[in-house]
Amino acid sequence: xxxxxxxxxxxxxxxVLMGLIVAMGPLIWVWLKTRSSPSPAPSADGVGQSSDQLLxxxxxxxxxxxxxxxxxxxxxxxxxxxxxxxxxxxxxxxxGCPDWPGCYGYTSPGGANEMIQNAQTxxxxxxxxxxxxxxxxxxxxxxxxVGVLILTIALxxxxxxxxxxxxxxxxxxxxxxxxxxxFGALTVTMRLFPAVVTxxxxxxxxxxxxxxxxxxxxxxxxxLLLDQFLEHDALLAGNLKLQGEQSLHLEHIQKAANALKxxxxxxxxxxxxxxxxxxxxxxxxxxxxxxxxxxVSTNYAVTACTTFPMCQNSWWPxxxxxQGFELWRPLGVTSxxxxxxxxxxxxxHYLHRLFAYVVFTxxxxxxxxxxxxxxxxxxxxxxxxxxxxxxxxxxxxxIFQWPLLAAVMHTGGAAALAVALTIGLKMVQPRHExxxxxxxxxxxxxxxxxxxxxxxx
Numbered sequence: 001x002x003x004x005x006x007x008x009x010x011x012x013x014x015x016v017l018m019g020l021i022v023a024m025g026p027l028i029w030v031w032l033k034t035r036s037s038p039s040p041a042p043s044a045d046g047v048g049q050s051s052d053q054l055l056x057x058x059x060x061x062x063x064x065x066x067x068x069x070x071x072x073x074x075x076x077x078x079x080x081x082x083x084x085x086x087x088x089x090x091x092x093x094x095x096g097c098p099d100w101p102g103c104y105g106y107t108s109p110g111g112a113n114e115m116i117q118n119a120q121t122x123x124x125x126x127x128x129x130x131x132x133x134x135x136x137x138x139x140x141x142x143x144x145x146v147g148v149l150i151l152t153i154a155l156x157x158x159x160x161x162x163x164x165x166x167x168x169x170x171x172x173x174x175x176x177x178x179x180x181x182x183f184g185a186l187t188v189t190m191r192l193f194p195a196v197v198t199x200x201x202x203x204x205x206x207x208x209x210x211x212x213x214x215x216x217x218x219x220x221x222x223x224l225l226l227d228q229f230l231e232h233d234a235l236l237a238g239n240l241k242l243q244g245e246q247s248l249h250l251e252h253i254q255k256a257a258n259a260l261k262x263x264x265x266x267x268x269x270x271x272x273x274x275x276x277x278x279x280x281x282x283x284x285x286x287x288x289x290x291x292x293x294x295x296v297s298t299n300y301a302v303t304a305c306t307t308f309p310m311c312q313n314s315w316w317p318x319x320x321x322x323q324g325f326e327l328w329r330p331l332g333v334t335s336x337x338x339x340x341x342x343x344x345x346x347x348x349h350y351l352h353r354l355f356a357y358v359v360f361t362x363x364x365x366x367x368x369x370x371x372x373x374x375x376x377x378x379x380x381x382x383x384x385x386x387x388x389x390x391x392x393x394x395x396x397x398x399i400f401q402w403p404l405l406a407a408v409m410h411t412g413g414a415a416a417l418a419v420a421l422t423i424g425l426k427m428v429q430p431r432h433e434x435x436x437x438x439x440x441x442x443x444x445x446x447x448x449x450x451x452x453x454x455x456x457x
Contacts, residue, residue, distance in 0.1 A: 001296055006098065006099050006100060006188065006189040006412065007099065007189060008099050008100070008101075008102060008105045009035075009068055009101070009186070010102065010105050011101065011102030011103075011107040012101055012102070013101075013105055014107035014326075015102060015107060015140065015141070016144060018144060018145075019141060019144025019145045019147060019148045020145075020148055021141075021145075022062060022141055022144065022145025023145045023146075023148035023149050025154070026070070026074070026149060027070070027149070027152065029073075030066060030069050030070045030073065030289060031066075032063060033069060033307050034066040035063060036070065042376055049408050053107070055238070059159055061158050061222070061225045061226065062159075062220060063161075064160070064162070064222050064225055064258070064355075065222055066216070067153065067156055067157060067160065067162075067218060068215070068218045068219060068222050068289060070149070070152065070153060070156070070232075071211065071215045071218055072213055072215055073149075073199060074146065074149045074150060074153060074211060075211040075212060075215055075239065077142075077145070077146055077149065077206070078204075078207060078208055078211055079147050079208060079412075079416070079419070081139075081143060081146050081203045081407075082143050082205070082208065082411070082412070083408060083411065083415075084138070084139055084142060084413045085139060085143075085200075085201070085204060085405075086408050086411035086412065087135070087406070087408050088136060088139045088405050089197070089298075090136050090297070090402075090404055090408060091132065091135060091200075091296060091404070092112035092127060092132065092141075093127075093131075093132035093135040093136045093193050094126065094127075094136065094187060094188070094197070095128065095138035095188065095191070095192065096109075096128060096129065096131075096132030096133040096134070096137070097109065097130075097133050097137055098127070098128060098184045098188065099113070099188065100184075100188045100189060101185070102137075103116075103133055103136075103137055104116070104319060108129065108137055109133035109134050109137055112133070113130075115131060115370045116128055116129070116130055116133050117130075126236065126325050129451050131444070132277060133229075139377075140184075143184060145182075146177070147177050147181065148176075150173055150174055151174060153170055153173070153174075153214075154170040154171055154173065158170065158171070159177055159445045162221065163221060165217065166214065166217055166218060166221060166241040169210070169213065169214050169217065170214065172210065173207070173210045173211060173214060176203070176206065176207055176210060178202045178323045179203065180200070180204065180207060183196060183199055183200040184200060186200075187200050191331065192297050192298070192331050193330060193331065194295065194298040194329070194330075194430065195327050195328055195329075196435060197212045197294070197298040197419075198294040198295050198298050199373060200293060200390050201290070201294040201297075201298075202287070202291055202294065205287065205290055205414075205417075205418055208415055208418065208419055208422075209283075209418060209422045210418070212422045212423060216422075216423065216426040216427075217426075219377045219404045219437075226340060246430055247448045257388045262324075273428075275369060275370070275373075275376075276425060276429070276454035278369060279366065279400045279424045279425045279428065280425065281362070282362060282363055282421050283418065283421040283422065283425065284422060285358065285359050285362055285363075286359060286363070286414070286417055286418050287418065287448050288355065289352070289355055289356060289359045289414070290414045291354055291414075292351060292352040293352055293410070293411075293414060294353045295348055296348055296349055296409075297411075298331070299324075299332075299340075299345065299348050300332075300345075301324075301329070301345040301348040301349045301387070302348075302349065302397055302398070302407075303401060303402060304342065304345040304346045304348070304349040304400075305317075305346065305353070305396070305398060306398060306401065307351045307399075308395050308398045311349070312346070313347065313355070317343075317346050317350065318343045318346065319344075319346050319347035319350060320341060320342050320344040320346075320347055320413070321344075321347045321351075323340055323341060323343070323344035323347075324340075324344035324345065324346075324347035324348040324351075325347070325348070325351075331338035331378070334348055335342060353394075354361075354391055356390075356391075356394060359387075360387055360390075360391060363383060363387045363417070364384065364387060366383065367380045367381075367384040368380070370383065370424065371384075375427075376424065376427065376428075379420065379423065379424050382420050383417065383420055383421070383424075385412055386416055386417040386420060387417065389409065390410065390414060390417065393406045393407070393410040394410055395410045397410060413454040436450055
């Protein structure tokens with residue numbers, strides 16, 4: 001297949017439709033989850049304006065709770081997509097459909113059955129088989145579905161009353177997922193070019209981090225709206241008589257506010273600044289290690305060392321770093337066209353292993369400092385668990401020759417560690433920085449509210 005035929009836009013509308021179908025499930029669930037919300041009603045004359053204010057506050061709260069729920073589901077599905085992407089890569093299904101965005105110009109492998117069968121007959125264990133084609137296309141359907149959800153979040157955030165920082169964040173996430181889609185296309189059209197595949201993996205991890213930060217920011221904003229709503233309700237308690245069902249709804253709001261405070265736990269002392277720098281360093285080290293791991297995987301260098309802790313019965317085996325870390329080259333060869341020698345694969349593998357010792361030591365120490373704080377104790381335990389999982393699955397990959405389950409869990413554990421560190425960074429964000437952004441949004445909301453009140457009068 002020539003390079004010019006690797007992109008075929010014929011099925012693009014059908015692929016988008018498949019993405020919409022995938023996204024409809026979460027969107028419908030969020031709508032059903034938040035559709036019913038009893039509204040308080042005034043019991044006497046003269047309180048219409050107060051009632052309208054309360055209804056507006058309740059509508060804004062409900063809208064942002066819906067957005068928060070959608071963002072949380074999208075974060076979860078994006079994590080699942082990253083796991084399935086690892087499964088696609090580890091089963092050598094990346095070229096299961098050797099063109100993009102469809103499969104031999106069709107929406108699904110079902111339409112391309114004859115072409116796939118011919119390719120499989122010529123090379124039974126090659127990159128194109130019926131199973132690999134379906135794995136690759138399911139990955140593309142899921143990716144398109146996540147893209148639709150992120151587009152929905154961006155539009156919803158921009159048109160609703162949200163802080164400018166959250167609006168910008170949602171638009172940047174939308175830009176980033178479009179960039180990810182472009183790298184996904186390049187992964188196919190450039191025939192699994194190692195640097196492109198690694199950047200595609202890193203882009204997915206960065207997307208997780210961006211979504212995590214957005215969810216944490218939206219949680220803080222919803223918490224502020226909850227506090228405002230409950231405070232407003234207290235002020236109107238003498239003017240509004242709430243029916244039993246409506247009173248129960250406000251009790252539910254109060255419970256939600258208390259639960260959200262426990263979930264965020266952002267109130268830390270000034271000594272958390274050092275912890276913040278430690279978390280930043282931990283996240284940077286983790287991202288570097290993920291990039292090194294992606295380079296190992298995309299160059300098929302896992303089996304270069306089959307013993308642990310030594311490699312090839314040596315603490316320092318023969319390695320060719322110049323070849324191994326020549327970044328811009330096709331798979332399996334140098335930029336000059338020569339085949340990559342085994343020492344290059346050994347260098348790729350062993351550097352990842354050596355850096356893993358650094359990350360393991362640092363993250364264990366970081367987990368100890370987190371564990372010492374009551375509000376971060378659970379996060380410290382989670383980080384310890386994730387780094388232990390990474391060591392276990394990493395060693396299993398070497399000793400048991402890259403079992404699929406362990407390899408997929410290794411990728412997922414690395415992504416989960418990056419998310420956990422991002423949550424920690426948001427939790428120790430200095431209060432004055434957090435409040436500054438929320439205060440600006442609060443003032444904007446109050447100005448709109450006052451204008452609406454004048455219109456009532």
